[in-house]
Amino acid sequence: MLDDAFRDGWGWWVIALAVGVPVLLVVLTELINGLRRRNNPLAGPLRLLRNGVIPVGALFALLAFAIQSPADQVWTRVAATIFGFLVILLLLSAFNVALFANAAEDSWRKRIPTIFVEIARLVLVALGLALLFSWVWDADVGGLFTALGVGSIVIGLALQNAVGGVISGLLLLFEQPFKIGDFLDAAGVRGRVIEVNWRAVHIDTGSGIQIVPNSSLSGASFTNLSEPEGPYSASTDVKFATDDPPHEVMALLVEVADALPMLADRERASVSYAGGGAYSVSIPVAGPADAGRALSTYLSWLWYAARRHGFALDGDSTDPISEPGRLAEALTAIGGTLHLHDDDLEAMLQSSHLERYGVGEVVLPSGVVPDEVRVVVSGRALLAVEVDGGRVEFATAERGDIIGQTALTRERTQAVTVAGEILTVVVLPLATVDELIRTRPRLAAEIGESLELKRKLAGDMISSIEGTRGSLRQGRSVSPR
Template sequence: MNNPLIFGFALVAVDVVIWRCTTPKNEVARLLVRLCIYAAFSALLFGSGLSPFSQAPYEDSKPLHVLGQVLEIIWWLMGARLLSLALDTLLLPQTWRRQRLFSDVFGAVVFLAAVVAALGFVLELPVRGLVATSGALAIVLGLAIQSTLSDVFAGIVINTTEPYHIGNWVIIDGVEGKVLEMNWRATHLLTSQGNIVIVPNAVAAKAKITNNSRPSALHGVTLMLEITPEARPSVVLAALERALAGVRAVIADPAPYAIVKRTSIMSVTYEATAYVDDMGKKLAVTNELFDLCYRQLQAAGVELKPLGVGYSPSSPSLAQQTDPRVALLRRVEIFAALTAEELQRLAPMLSRRSYERGDTVVTPDKVLGHLTIVDSGVLSVVAEDASGPVEVTRLGPGDALGEFGLLAGMPARVTISALTSATVYQLKKEDLTPLLKDKPDVAREMCQMLSRRQDTLGKLGTPTPVAQSEQSIFQWLLDGMKKLHDLTF
């Protein structure tokens, strides 16, 4: 007589072990195993007279009667749990399963129904009176938790309409972040500052929602720049378009653009917009675009100054007083060690050259006998690999090419062409040699600076020594410089 109870509790124990140990690991397989255990448990109860639709037998033994009642109640609760799991695992879409709202609400309803059924069938309590009383109690509780209920129903609407999913970057009610969790009460956002912001579903349902992750392959990057009204708009727009063309990660369709957004007495606001195909690129592209806008505007002669400073035609600015060639040399990294007087000596030796869009500036395997500094426009650097020509970088104002040919006689095994109309200045090797002979410390600093830029060696196709340490590259460059310029230090 005790065997049905023993086997029943043994099956319950096995089900608990499978649930807690998550064995087997596959979710569907684990559910099927638990359903088989539940089927065996049901067959055992009904076969031994322990029907969950009536009170347990063993009236003559109080302990056995209570244990039978417990098994019958467990049957109802286990069935409710497996029903909710089956719905969650087999029927719900993957996105709904991650959000947990529907499974939680359905599970709560099923468990409530199982509890009422167990009270009515197993314990034979007056369920009708209980339901009537619970209805009045539900009204009182509903009024008390009105805001929570609004979050629940708003969550149902959000999960049904799916304005965003877990993992999306969204802006909800002015808060921008990545969706980490969506539950019955709120949406959890991880902001760019690393903070968790909890937005109630009722607020999210009423707020304007911007989903930055949709469409998945198109994300906009927009910069707002306030420029002095003294600058001609066509000059500014042309400079901004060159800056947009200088960012390699920007996609061609839809095309980037620059427009005049609004004007005022103190400034003109310009908007530069570009698009990328990956949300993860937005930060890097934004920073690169800001830098290129600054350089292209400066190259176009647009003075960047505090907008509150008045304009005085009779008082030229410091930028207007400085030789633009000196300012250009100062922006080249390898000349950072030169003094103002040394830059003044080199500036007259620069020769100016212009290229139209599509013109070739450098051909592969050519050892450049001069340093080329981009003054305006955009140059494209293309290298050959096993799959064909690949663009490796783009050069804008202040960028230099040919440093390794100028200092060490190394070829740049790439093709460099003008992506837009461009103006460059060139410095011949013979013009730099006297300075290097007079200033050996400057020569060493130039080699030291180039040795830190190992990525540039690869981008420009320059052959490097087998050992890739900074010291070996420095010595390699220094030896090449001594040989090329006939230096004896």
């Protein structure tokens, strides 16, 4: 009987399956473990090969070749069907790994929506199963394909509007003209994209969520404000009187824009003059999200700056603080700070003037030698040291406090002074303050004490920041044992 087994060939099949299958499974297991440690996507198809294709293939080979069960037996056909189905899945999995798993981020393969891949996989599985049933079970699948084709046409005609929106969405997902977080200007809708699905794009306009159908976007032009990468230009048009010197106005427009905290790093604003007192300002900001806030702050600061320089923004250069009697009231309010006498008022009215600053405006930058002294009449100013592109506050200046004492010692300022509120100050020329100090020793002592206090506060703040940096560097340099 043993001789008959080897003579007929099925004995060799039994030995080959008994020895070869375990060895192959062990080799595949080691290979899969190595690929998994390297996060290689090829481990997936090999796992399917080890866990499904080889065991079922061995069973089919045992039934068909070793035991030599007739091919028309049910169990042989069942094993052949399962084996064929697993082979189809293995081929599709390997194809997916080869084509999509290692695709570059900017390649067309990476941009293909997952739904396209899933639909193609489903179609290929259906075709493979149809051919498999035709070969193994001698099934007639031609009628099934015809019925599916007719049914697809009927369903497509009935749902053409809905399907059109879905197809438009899939095409948008494939092309990817924008991504989540980009700012769009589409058909009058302007805002940030927060969701993209098959049917519509959800845009956060700041006052609600606008849902724009994909069919509308695919059939019309729109602007992606977040592309190309780099600073986004927030633009606005302003108008001055034709009597205002254009170059001086342009210098003021750039100066105010460059002081904005929203300005992009290492960028400067630009201004063009169109004639007739019309100017166009372009402010580079990090992105469209900062544009509205930057323009709002810019235009409010520009109103105060234009009045301080005597320029007629929008044809008007008047400022309520220039009304008669306002300067006299302010000098009376700060008279105690400057030790003014009654007979000093007339001279002070001739040499001084009032200025106002909007919230956040720089009143006095750091690193400059002031040529004027300012005394706070109303509002509050913040004194801060500039560190790593930011500001750290260490003191305030309120009513009666002096800003710019280093003008008297001809030293550069260590701190930047910023308006914390709408700030009104009396501006005194250096010569006027020098004369006051010469005749009022007590004023000189008070200014000296105030200047020394601010120096100490600024120095303490800088030392504290440097100490914190040193501690962080030391902590990073010590490696754990």
